[in-house]
Amino acid sequence: MIKKCILHAFLTLLLITSEYKNVSGQSIRFGFEINEGKNSTIIPFKLNSNLIIVDVLFEGVIPLKFIVDTGVTNTVLIDKTYSDILNIEPDRKLTLVGAAGLREVEAFIVNRTSIKVGEVTGNNISLLILKEDYLDLKERIGVKVHGILGYDFFKNFIVKIDYHNEILKIFNPYNFNRPLFFYERINMSVENSKPYIFQNIAVNDSTVIKTKLMIDTGASHPLMLHKNSNEYLNLPEKNVRDILGAGIAGNIEGHAARIPKLYIDKYKLEQVVTNYPDSGAYHDIIVNTGRNGTIGGGVLKRFKMYFDYGNETLYIKRNGFLKKEFKHDMSGLSVIAKGEYFLEPYYEIERVRENTPAWEAGIKVEDKIMSLNGIRGKDLSLELINNTLSKKDGKKINLTVKRGDQILEFTFYLEAFI
Known part of the structure; x- marks a missing residue:
């Protein structure tokens, strides 16, 4: 993934x-x-x-x-x-x-x-x-x-x-005099150049809490929550250990899970994939800002938005992405883009999580992807690979890789972890 x-x-x-x-x-x-x-x-x-x-x-x-x-x-x-x-x-x-x-x-x-x-x-x-x-x-x-x-x-x-x-x-x-009658108006607090909104999150079937969330168009995850920034923000029982992203300090590790509901004004998003970085990764930021987490592009892309920093206001309206299911890797693979292989970009296995379909199939780190479900070489992209490996529970995956001088073929079936 x-x-x-x-x-x-x-x-x-x-x-x-x-x-x-x-x-x-x-x-x-x-x-x-x-x-x-x-x-x-x-x-x-x-x-x-x-x-x-x-x-x-x-x-x-x-x-x-x-x-x-x-x-x-x-x-x-x-x-x-x-x-x-x-x-x-x-x-x-x-x-x-x-x-x-x-x-x-x-x-x-x-x-x-x-x-x-x-x-x-x-x-x-x-x-x-x-x-x-x-x-x-x-x-x-x-x-x-x-x-x-x-x-x-x-x-x-x-x-x-x-x-x-x-x-x-x-x-x-x-x-600016455009009427925004069909948009929802949300108060936005701009603090030290960062935009924040206060929105409700259902952490379980009976508990809904108000959270301070930074709006981050430069994060591709749907939602990130900081454990223990609120007494109710704990890691859900069903989760998977993973590398959550990359920053200037290197990889950010933690767990991925789902929350039952995220409310953005009148809109309700269900079973939202949520990252929980390891405790300490954002300690100083939490202390200095009081924020509980971050809304990233995985949620933001479901809306049309107007950012008005001067008046600290956000206007939102749903788009065609709103009801799309939140996806997460179902293979156990982490894939990265490398330089040029046979004069074309190529994709390499960076990590294989244990006890996952890809791990049980025998796929190894540094295997180079030759084809995925019949799509080969220059027709592949990281986004296409990511979408394929998070498609749906039970989907059949045919993967051909180059390992040293060997060309190997693997078949496995996706499995929902969270």
């Missing part, structure tokens, strides 16, 4: 909040704005593993791909290679600490960069540059991603996210 990526920079930096500064009598623009004074513009995106990926133009020269992520503060360049190509000198160096506090990584700040996203241009943007690609997103989602657009991108606009049609619509808030 493709691991659900949880993307966080885990830092708070000073933000450039003013739109204009006067330097030597000249008016200099700062921040993101819609080109030519337009009131709105549409930006297409690709939805991959529940993540929003847009095309950007970096410094007016290099085309890159960025994730749109409400869970981070700054605009982030994941790989320093691209700033080095343009001989961009950092203004200062800093150290970031991952979720569990077990790994420190180096990063740099550049105070004035240019980033163009469709007809939205960011002038003199404060950019966080990671020294190396610590997130390794290509392995996790099968697409090369170069950066992240965070709070800086959202704060000056009203942003509509339409997952079903894969478009963002960006509005100038001062001229």
Whole structure:
């Protein structure tokens, strides 16, 4: 199964909040704005593993791909290679600490960069540059991603996210007069650049609790809950041990389970797949913010949404994804994308959980996937593999792999673990 990526920079930096500064009598623009004074513009995106990926133009020269992520503060360049190509000198160096506090990584700040996203241009943007690609997103989602657009991108606009049609619509808030009669209005608290909503969760058949949840478009899981952040938030009895995602500190481990119900205003989502990271992984964040968890793309993609950071308001309306069943791996496999094999991307088994259908069939770590249910080579993708391995209980899987010089064929049947 493709691991659900949880993307966080885990830092708070000073933000450039003013739109204009006067330097030597000249008016200099700062921040993101819609080109030519337009009131709105549409930006297409690709939805991959529940993540929003847009095309950007970096410094007016290099085309890159960025994730749109409400869970981070700054605009982030994941790989320093691209700033080095343009001989961009950092203004200062800093150290970031991952979720569990077990790994420190180096990063740099550049105070004035240019980033163009469709007809939205960011002038003199404060950019966080990671020294190396610590997130390794290509392995996790099968697409090369170069950066992240965070709070800086959202704060000056009203942003509509339409997952079903894969478009963002960006509005100038001062001229926004679109009636939203058919949307539900939810109070949203923006704290230290992160958006939070307070929603009810049924933790069992008789107990419903109100939780503080961060909205994180940069997380592909449906829901993450922090154990013991509330006396009723305990790990369900039926669960599976797994790698839940990846951050700058490496893999985030814990358990996956299901909760009976998640309520988003008037909407009720049932049997929601929920990640429970190991205790301690988010300890400081829980203490500092009081949050109980995170709503990720696996839930968010079921709605059309308007983010209005200025008025701390979220508007939502269901889309065609709302009633789709929440899926989880039924094979026991963790699969990653690797470089090029016979001049094509290939997919490799990263992990096989014990006592699962794939483990009992004899599949091993580092087996290279040649075909899955008759789909071969270049026609495969991580998303297709993930969807196939979480299809339905009892589904037959035919898998052909290359192990050393051997070509091996395996057959097994999917089994629901949670």
